[in-house]
Amino acid sequence: MNVPKLIFSILLLGLATLTLACKDEKKTTIAPTEITFKKEGELTLYKSKTDSVIKTLNIEIADTGYDRETGLMYRSAMENNNAMLFVFPDELPRGFYMKNTQIPLDIIYIAENKTIASIAKNAKPMDETTVLSHKPAMYVLEVNAGLADAWQLKEGDSITYTKQ
DSSP states (O other), X not given: OOHHHHHHHHHHHHHHHHHHHTSXXXXXXXXXXXXXXXXXXXXXXXXXXXXXXXXXXXXXEEOSHHHHHHTTTTOSOOOTTEEEEEEEEEEEOOEEOOTTOOSOEEEEEEOTTSBEEEEEEEEOTTOOSOEEOSSOEEEEEEEETTHHHHTTOOTTOEEEEEEO
16 A cells, blocks of 8 residues: 555545544533422511511421522422521521523512511512622521512511521
């Protein structure tokens, strides 16, 4: 075999290998499965002036870094008597966003003394805009959008909660 034929054969083999390697492959993406609510405690909301009960909710508690980062992502619905309570180790200005969160929410920022510090109403699903607290918060309660108005929540109202 002469050298030009050998070089041609090697180039042809290389081209065939490259063509097969670049063949379209079916790409699969793994979508997160629907996450269901898991009751981990109860939270009660109280009016500031009368201490009367506004509402008692079943809560999931997000008190680890992973749970706080994930929050209510990948959920298509939440019952009105359910909520998520984020518990932080310190009281600081907080900011939340709605990345991968499919349901509109009211975000209730709560001070270390368990009084409502500020309320962000109707956070838009899938929006990556940061929703800031107006005051430092140690807890954040997420409920379905519209419930803060329906329950007439105000700054100064308070919460108590228990873990199961």
